[in-house]
Amino acid sequence: GIQVEQSPPDLILQEGANSTLRCNFSDSVNNLQWFHQNPWGQLINLFYIPSGTKQNGRLSATTVATERYSLLYISSSQTTDSGVYFCAVERGYGGATNKLIFGTGTLLAVQP
Amino acid sequence: DAGVIQSPRHEVTEMGQEVTLRCKPISGHDYLFWYRQTMMRGLELLIYFNNNVPIDDSGMPEDRFSAKMPNASFSTLKIQPSEPRDSAVYFCASSLRGTNTEAFFGQGTRLTVV
Numbered sequence: 001g002i003q004v005e006q007s008p009p010d011l012i013l014q015e016g017a018n019s020t021l022r023c024n025f026s027d028s029v030n031n032l033q034w035f036h037q038n039p040w041g042q043l044i045n046l047f048y049i050p051s052g053t054k055q056n057g058r059l060s061a062t063t064v065a066t067e068r069y070s071l072l073y074i075s076s077s078q079t080t081d082s083g084v085y086f087c088a089v090e091r092g093y094g095g096a097t098n099k100l101i102f103g104t105g106t107l108l109a110v111q112p
Numbered sequence: 113d114a115g116v117i118q119s120p121r122h123e124v125t126e127m128g129q130e131v132t133l134r135c136k137p138i139s140g141h142d143y144l145f146w147y148r149q150t151m152m153r154g155l156e157l158l159i160y161f162n163n164n165v166p167i168d169d170s171g172m173p174e175d176r177f178s179a180k181m182p183n184a185s186f187s188t189l190k191i192q193p194s195e196p197r198d199s200a201v202y203f204c205a206s207s208l209r210g211t212n213t214e215a216f217f218g219q220g221t222r223l224t225v226v
Contacts (some may be wrong), residue, residue, distance in 0.1 A: 031214075033214055033215065040147040041201060041219070041220055041221055041222070042220070043203065043220075045214055045216060045217075048193075048214035086155065088155075098158065099137055099157050099160070099168070100145070100205075101157075102155040102156075103154075104154055105154070
């Protein structure tokens with residue numbers, strides 16, 4: 001099956017710093033989503049981005065489907081950005097599987 | 113819309129007991145997914161439904177697990193009998209059309225089997 005690798009596995013930032021999280025996937029995808037799991041365990045949708053670039057406030061994401069990776073940028077980080085960031089993909093061939101395969105996540109801690 | 117609603121939020125049960133987790137998808141969504149999150153295995157898909165019909169249950173770990181979707185607004189995941197290794201957070205998610213659209217997750221049910 002499709003493999004989803006995220007890096008780095010964990011990251012500590014000082015408030016105000018910028019960061020880039022990476023998601024590599026092993027095959028073509030129909031769907032790619034970024035989620036933030038906050039310290040209370042909620043999975044919050046950040047981006048639906050199978051290709052291209054999107055921005056939402058301090059966050060932006062870019063997916064280069066032909067090279068099988070996606071990047072999540074966090075600028076001017078805040079303590080509320082702490083948590084785990086997941087990339088999830090749905091494979092892009094063999095019919096619609098409707099299965100989101102999750103990466104192992106990046107654990108982010110933003111210190112005041 | 114209130115989003116995907118799961119109940120209960122927390123469940124503590126004794127080994128051997130039956131556990132039923134509940135999910136109400138976002139109105140109008142035609143796909144419903146059950147995921148399980150553990151430290152060892154991360155987030156994994158258990159089963160998903162399209163228009164109330166189970167499409168793929170290959171992720172269901174054992175026969176002790178079963179899921180139903182009697183109508184478009186309700187689904188259950190049942191574990192009978194429960195075991196300590198079933199302790200995890202169980203998430204329900206829904207989406208429209210299932211592909212090329214984003215999935216939205218409920219707040220999860222934290223299950224502890226003692």
